[in-house]
Structure formats: C-alpha cells, structure tokens
Amino acid sequence: MxxxxxxxxxxxxxxxxxxxxxxxxxxxxxxxxxxxxxxxxxxxxxxxxxxxxxxxxxxxxxxxxxxxxxxxxxxxxxxxxxxxxxxxxxxxxxxxxxxxxxxxxxxxxxxxxxxxxxxxxxxxxxxxxxxxxxxxxxxxxxxxxxxxxxxxxxxxxxxxxxxxxxxxxxxxxxxxxxxxxxxxxxxxxxxxxxxxxxxxxxxDKSGHTLKVGKEAFYRQLEMPLAEAYEFTSTVMADNMQANDAREGICAFLEKRKPDWQDS
Incomplete structure (x- = not known):
C-alpha cells in the first residue's frame, strides 16, 4: 500500500x-x-x-x-x-x-x-x-x-x-x-x-546535439519537402558551429572518445 x-x-x-x-x-x-x-x-x-x-x-x-x-x-x-x-x-x-x-x-x-x-x-x-x-x-x-x-x-x-x-x-x-x-x-x-x-x-551523446536534432525532427515533419531540406540545411550549418560538432568530428578523425561540452 x-x-x-x-x-x-x-x-x-x-x-x-x-x-x-x-x-x-x-x-x-x-x-x-x-x-x-x-x-x-x-x-x-x-x-x-x-x-x-x-x-x-x-x-x-x-x-x-x-x-x-x-x-x-x-x-x-x-x-x-x-x-x-x-x-x-x-x-x-x-x-x-x-x-x-x-x-x-x-x-x-x-x-x-x-x-x-x-x-x-x-x-x-x-x-x-x-x-x-x-x-x-x-x-x-x-x-x-x-x-x-x-x-x-x-x-x-x-x-x-x-x-x-x-x-x-x-x-x-x-x-x-x-x-x-x-x-x-x-x-x-x-x-x-x-x-x-x-x-x-x-x-552518451552530446546533450546539445540531441536537443538540436529532436527539435529539428519534429519541426521538419510538418513541412513540404523542399522547405524541410532548406530548414534542415540551415540547422546543420548552425550545428556545425557548435563546440561539440567540432569536437566530435576531431575525435572521430583522431580515433578517440569525444569530450562533450554540451555546447
């Protein structure tokens, strides 16, 4: 009880x-x-x-x-x-x-x-x-x-x-x-x-990347195809400027575990 x-x-x-x-x-x-x-x-x-x-x-x-x-x-x-x-x-x-x-x-x-x-x-x-x-x-x-x-x-x-x-x-x-x-x-x-x-x-992933991805996923669902690609292209370009994107890419190329900053 x-x-x-x-x-x-x-x-x-x-x-x-x-x-x-x-x-x-x-x-x-x-x-x-x-x-x-x-x-x-x-x-x-x-x-x-x-x-x-x-x-x-x-x-x-x-x-x-x-x-x-x-x-x-x-x-x-x-x-x-x-x-x-x-x-x-x-x-x-x-x-x-x-x-x-x-x-x-x-x-x-x-x-x-x-x-x-x-x-x-x-x-x-x-x-x-x-x-x-x-x-x-x-x-x-x-x-x-x-x-x-x-x-x-x-x-x-x-x-x-x-x-x-x-x-x-x-x-x-x-x-x-x-x-x-x-x-x-x-x-x-x-x-x-x-x-x-x-x-x-x-x-185990970057918190910042998860936030960006989840928000973008639901927003693009309701868009026409061309608009969705335009929107997500901008999202990816903005995402590329994040510390975690740069750290993740470098870590992958250097064959090491990334040190996420969640930013």
Missing amino acids: MSDEEPLVRKYSDSGITTLTLNQPQSRNSLSMAMLEALSGELEAIASDADTRVVVLAAHGSVFCAGHDLREIREQFDDQDFQLALFHQCSKVMQQIVSLPKPVIARVAGVATAAGCQLVASCDLAVAADTARFATPGVNIGLFCSTPMVALSRNVSRKHAMEMLLTGEMISAVRAEEIGLVNRAVDEQVLDETVYGMARTIA
Missing part, C-alpha cells in the same frame, strides 16, 4: 538518465487533473536540468496508464469548463514531451489505453514488454478518442490509426511494434535491460 505522502509521479536520476514513474497503481495510473499537473511540473523542471540527458517514462503497477480518470470525469459531467481544462492540460503535457529538449523513452509494462496510449505515442521512443497491450477504446463508451488520435495518427499509418480508433479493440505489443506505435516488444524479463541500454546509449 502507498502512503498518502507518496508523490503522484516518482522521480529518480542516475548517470544522466531521469526516470519519471506514474505512481497511482490503485487508480490504474489514470491521468487525473492532479496526475497531469504533477507530470507537467516534473517535465518543466527537467527541461532546464543540465544533468538530465534522457528521460524514461515508466509506471508503477500492472497498468501503464488507463487514460483519463473516468470517475473524476463523471463527477464533473455538468462542468464543461473543467472538462475543457482537463483536455487542455493533457494536451499541454503531450506537447511538453515533444518539445522537451531531451529524448523521452516510454517503458511500457501492462496496459496503455486511451490517453495512456496517447502518452506512449507522444514519447520519442517506446519499448514494451511483450505482454503489454494498447487500445484507444473511447468509441466503446461514447467518447471518441479525439485527443489521443493526434499523437496516434502521427506515429502510425492512417488506416492503422483508424482501425484502433473505430474498433476500440486491444492490440498486442507485437502488433504495436509492427505498426510503429512502439520501437520494440521484448520479453518482460529484459524490458529494463533494453530500455536502460537504449537510454545509456543516447545519454
């Missing part, structure tokens, strides 16, 4: 990797307003934390995240202002993940549904236990997963996204890997090894 003093989101940092763990297993780690505000606060702090190079988003318990807290929503059926504030807060958190100047890896064990599936899709990378399952089941309860649709449709093809949204059916981790919702579906016994192995590999 958790005490009342335990945080909604636990935070642990080690060797440049910060793990944020959703910590309400008794409510299936649902995204209540309080949970969303706690997660938003942690992401805001990490954004300016020079010691964090990679973020792992995990969950305590057998469910990764069941989406919005339907009991909370039922209590506020007649308060449309609250409903709008809730969905705006959720959208803010998803955009914070995308705009965070550090890569974010979802570590998924268990079920991720509705806004929980949206949370996985919003992360830059995702690794799931092969026992994990995913769904956008809002259609089953008369509340179409419209905001989860935004992240889902930017990660998988239109027809795969529409199949999940229109049927509301669960898909396996293996199927999620096939359609691109997660990077890897692995045996649960090697989930942490896979997630933190990936995180350590990324954390």
Whole structure:
C-alpha cells in the first residue's frame, strides 16, 4: 500500500538518465487533473536540468496508464469548463514531451489505453514488454478518442490509426511494434535491460546535439519537402558551429572518445 505522502509521479536520476514513474497503481495510473499537473511540473523542471540527458517514462503497477480518470470525469459531467481544462492540460503535457529538449523513452509494462496510449505515442521512443497491450477504446463508451488520435495518427499509418480508433479493440505489443506505435516488444524479463541500454546509449551523446536534432525532427515533419531540406540545411550549418560538432568530428578523425561540452 502507498502512503498518502507518496508523490503522484516518482522521480529518480542516475548517470544522466531521469526516470519519471506514474505512481497511482490503485487508480490504474489514470491521468487525473492532479496526475497531469504533477507530470507537467516534473517535465518543466527537467527541461532546464543540465544533468538530465534522457528521460524514461515508466509506471508503477500492472497498468501503464488507463487514460483519463473516468470517475473524476463523471463527477464533473455538468462542468464543461473543467472538462475543457482537463483536455487542455493533457494536451499541454503531450506537447511538453515533444518539445522537451531531451529524448523521452516510454517503458511500457501492462496496459496503455486511451490517453495512456496517447502518452506512449507522444514519447520519442517506446519499448514494451511483450505482454503489454494498447487500445484507444473511447468509441466503446461514447467518447471518441479525439485527443489521443493526434499523437496516434502521427506515429502510425492512417488506416492503422483508424482501425484502433473505430474498433476500440486491444492490440498486442507485437502488433504495436509492427505498426510503429512502439520501437520494440521484448520479453518482460529484459524490458529494463533494453530500455536502460537504449537510454545509456543516447545519454552518451552530446546533450546539445540531441536537443538540436529532436527539435529539428519534429519541426521538419510538418513541412513540404523542399522547405524541410532548406530548414534542415540551415540547422546543420548552425550545428556545425557548435563546440561539440567540432569536437566530435576531431575525435572521430583522431580515433578517440569525444569530450562533450554540451555546447
């Protein structure tokens, strides 16, 4: 049992990797307003934390995240202002993940549904236990997963996204890997090894380079081809002036490990 003093989101940092763990297993780690505000606060702090190079988003318990807290929503059926504030807060958190100047890896064990599936899709990378399952089941309860649709449709093809949204059916981790919702579906016994192995590999890179690359990736996605090439050419030319680019190139040519300055 958790005490009342335990945080909604636990935070642990080690060797440049910060793990944020959703910590309400008794409510299936649902995204209540309080949970969303706690997660938003942690992401805001990490954004300016020079010691964090990679973020792992995990969950305590057998469910990764069941989406919005339907009991909370039922209590506020007649308060449309609250409903709008809730969905705006959720959208803010998803955009914070995308705009965070550090890569974010979802570590998924268990079920991720509705806004929980949206949370996985919003992360830059995702690794799931092969026992994990995913769904956008809002259609089953008369509340179409419209905001989860935004992240889902930017990660998988239109027809795969529409199949999940229109049927509301669960898909396996293996199927999620096939359609691109997660990077890897692995045996649960090697989930942490896979997630933190990936995180350590990324954390070993220049923090400045990761920031530049992540920002450029999401910006160019929405551009026409010629505009994307014009934009990324400028990004690369600017990146070339960074200390870490010069150090990295010299280290490669001199066959030594680079000494990153994160600038």
